[in-house]
Amino acid sequence: MKIYITGTGIVSGIGNSINETYNALLTEKTGLTQKEYPNLNRSFYTASVSLSNSQLAKSCNCKNEKISRSSLLGLKAAIECWGENQIHPNIKTGIISGTSVGGMDRSEIFYRSHLANEPANFNDLMFHDSGSVIEKVADHLNITDYINTISTACSSSSNAIMHGARLIKAGKLDRVLVGGVDALSEFTISGFKSLMIYNDELITPFDKDRNGLNLGEGAGFLLLESEASIAKTGNKILAEVSGYHNSSDAHHQTATSPTAIGATLALNGAIKNANLKIEDIDYINSHGTGTGNNDLTESVAYTNVFKENIPPFSSTKAYTGHTLAASGAIEAIFCILSLNNNVIFPNLNHKNSIPETNLTPVTTVTKDVNLTHILTNALGFGGNCTALIISKVK
Amino acid sequence: MLVNREELKKQIIEELNLEELTATDIADDALLFGDDGIGLDSIDALELIVLLEKFYGVELTNPEEGKEVFESISTMANYIEKNS
Amino acid sequence: MNYITTYCRITSNSISVNDCKTESNTTDLSSNLLEVYKNEALKYPKFHKMDLLAKAAFVGSELILKENTALGNYKDDEIALLFSNSESSEHSDSKFETSYKNNNPSPSQFVYTLPNILLGEIAIKNKWFGENIFLVSPTFDAGEIKQQIELMLMNSSKACFCGWVNVSDSNVDVFLFTIEQNQTEGIELTEINLITLYNK
Numbered sequence: 001m002k003i004y005i006t007g008t009g010i011v012s013g014i015g016n017s018i019n020e021t022y023n024a025l026l027t028e029k030t031g032l033t034q035k036e037y038p039n040l041n042r043s044f045y046t047a048s049v050s051l052s053n054s055q056l057a058k059s060c061n062c063k064n065e066k067i068s069r070s071s072l073l074g075l076k077a078a079i080e081c082w083g084e085n086q087i088h089p090n091i092k093t094g095i096i097s098g099t100s101v102g103g104m105d106r107s108e109i110f111y112r113s114h115l116a117n118e119p120a121n122f123n124d125l126m127f128h129d130s131g132s133v134i135e136k137v138a139d140h141l142n143i144t145d146y147i148n149t150i151s152t153a154c155s156s157s158s159n160a161i162m163h164g165a166r167l168i169k170a171g172k173l174d175r176v177l178v179g180g181v182d183a184l185s186e187f188t189i190s191g192f193k194s195l196m197i198y199n200d201e202l203i204t205p206f207d208k209d210r211n212g213l214n215l216g217e218g219a220g221f222l223l224l225e226s227e228a229s230i231a232k233t234g235n236k237i238l239a240e241v242s243g244y245h246n247s248s249d250a251h252h253q254t255a256t257s258p259t260a261i262g263a264t265l266a267l268n269g270a271i272k273n274a275n276l277k278i279e280d281i282d283y284i285n286s287h288g289t290g291t292g293n294n295d296l297t298e299s300v301a302y303t304n305v306f307k308e309n310i311p312p313f314s315s316t317k318a319y320t321g322h323t324l325a326a327s328g329a330i331e332a333i334f335c336i337l338s339l340n341n342n343v344i345f346p347n348l349n350h351k352n353s354i355p356e357t358n359l360t361p362v363t364t365v366t367k368d369v370n371l372t373h374i375l376t377n378a379l380g381f382g383g384n385c386t387a388l389i390i391s392k393v394k
Numbered sequence: 395m396l397v398n399r400e401e402l403k404k405q406i407i408e409e410l411n412l413e414e415l416t417a418t419d420i421a422d423d424a425l426l427f428g429d430d431g432i433g434l435d436s437i438d439a440l441e442l443i444v445l446l447e448k449f450y451g452v453e454l455t456n457p458e459e460g461k462e463v464f465e466s467i468s469t470m471a472n473y474i475e476k477n478s
Numbered sequence: 479m480n481y482i483t484t485y486c487r488i489t490s491n492s493i494s495v496n497d498c499k500t501e502s503n504t505t506d507l508s509s510n511l512l513e514v515y516k517n518e519a520l521k522y523p524k525f526h527k528m529d530l531l532a533k534a535a536f537v538g539s540e541l542i543l544k545e546n547t548a549l550g551n552y553k554d555d556e557i558a559l560l561f562s563n564s565e566s567s568e569h570s571d572s573k574f575e576t577s578y579k580n581n582n583p584s585p586s587q588f589v590y591t592l593p594n595i596l597l598g599e600i601a602i603k604n605k606w607f608g609e610n611i612f613l614v615s616p617t618f619d620a621g622e623i624k625q626q627i628e629l630m631l632m633n634s635s636k637a638c639f640c641g642w643v644n645v646s647d648s649n650v651d652v653f654l655f656t657i658e659q660n661q662t663e664g665i666e667l668t669e670i671n672l673i674t675l676y677n678k
Contacts, residue, residue, distance in 0.1 A: 100592060102566065108575070115579050128568070131614045148622070149614040151566055152594040159611055166629045187571075190578040191588035196440060196457045245634075246609045247555065250601040253589045255436055265555065265607055269634065381589070382598030384610055410586075413526040433523060440585035448582055 003165040006235035007223030008333045009081030012320045013047025013216045025345045047216030047321035068103030069183035071136040077219035078137045094146030094173045097134040098156020098180035098325040105183045153380035158328030162244040164224045174229035179221030179329035203290035205315035206361050208352040213289045216321020220329030239336045242391040243274025249383030256297035262385035263301035270387035281311045285331045285376040288315020299357035314362040318348035328378040335374040335390040343367045397471040422468045452477045481664030484546040486538040488652035495541045507650050511537045529570045529590035531645045532599045538654040539600050558635035559597045559610035563644045567593045618642045620672040
């Protein structure tokens, strides 16, 4: 059974819609800027969504702007993705989202006051839990058949896509909104800083002198449908989820293994799941966070799987920053834009290759490329590795 | 300022949750990292950086320096004494 | 046919494996887990660095593995890990929040501000490279978990190691179990059987 993608919706530091995002990608326009974080006593390079909470709430017809920013970002992207779809009693419809921070942006407001022994609003804690983010979206779109939240760090939304596809193949659902959301928070910025992997400069994925990541925020959703559902909805097919696989690296809580075993198993597994051969992969949208550890491991994984014939690859995180749980879905959407426009988006800021593996990513926008099958992978903390294959539908 | 090595060992055991060790289990020149050492890992290295600052006011901004500084209790103590 | 072959229940003052219960005098989960760790001679110093959520999942998984040694016969990528809870990593989130608000952000605490790290700990200890997922849901959802297990077993996994792990200062609600196929012994995997074991 084929799993088709019939909708996409996105919001990130480079755009508040699919069209805006595509234009930014084509013009190599990054969303990363130096931003002051007074509570952290310094500035960091981050990629924020340009809309404020009240602007997001207004654009989504959401009456309560004091809900978590994650929920508002999720609503914005999910509404774009859902488009003109309607709830139908004969089309079992679900929603699955990934998140790592949930409503942390509001919890921080609470804790700041609470820890300073000032009056704090307990209502701010109501949005903390990861599940509440997607429940707001489900409520807004009236989706009730199936709601689930996945929390596996940076691979969360990739796992949401995989899980959604499986549910359709198993006949449990006909149509499912899948994706992920994460708003920026001082919590995660501090955390990555404490791990000494936050780059004080702009990130340089797969570069010899890479020195850590920059964070971004955003939300990305895809609408997956079976053929039978499309026969009822009449939705236009954008692409296909043709393969997926998830593996564990079983090495360290936050570092990836030097042998890249988890990533290698995930990549090979996805290619096998899609009934493809390694030479069928035309391009890889990498995880490429810009940390010393990740980019080396990922390069080793590509060499393990593809040997001498590594397809063109690039990390797009120098555009959007690392959007954590949302990254899998956001980057899957970039793959769809690549497929349907025959274009590869570049790995910005690259100067010199990693000496141990000597791989060079695509560094400029490359048009008129024949793309049929794209691999995209996400390597999450906890050793959670997921690879997806997105394929063109002619 | 002279560093009390026994005190430093206790701080390390406490901050890094090394509950199966006591100060007497860690020789001054014993390797801290790797399989030949007392088995600290990369996250422990980061916690040691926090410990240096929290207890001794010494900042280590370059994690690469950490390999030498955190080789043993002696090298750590010497570094603190030199930089505080 | 899928079977529940081992199960472990941890509450604030008791730990049971396949109905064999040990009660403790205190309701302090941390000291209860430490006692089991010592009594069972688990010998894994990394245990002490884990947060309470990971410690609970780890101890439970070790007890299950001692009870069901046949789990060692599966290949290293054949056992899928499927865990869920309602609190995510809230217990560690608050600790980390305090640490960075006091200008001493703790890297080791930040590591545990993701609930799926406990999956990583179990995978690292056992060198399991199979599929692993963590779900957040309001309650222990036996129907959803059964469905997930079936999806995993339909794909590349041959057995599942599952858990509902909620831990806070006031509440300990941990239920771990293994699912295997075509067994001669075990409890049939149904929603009702899962709920019954969970409520025991």
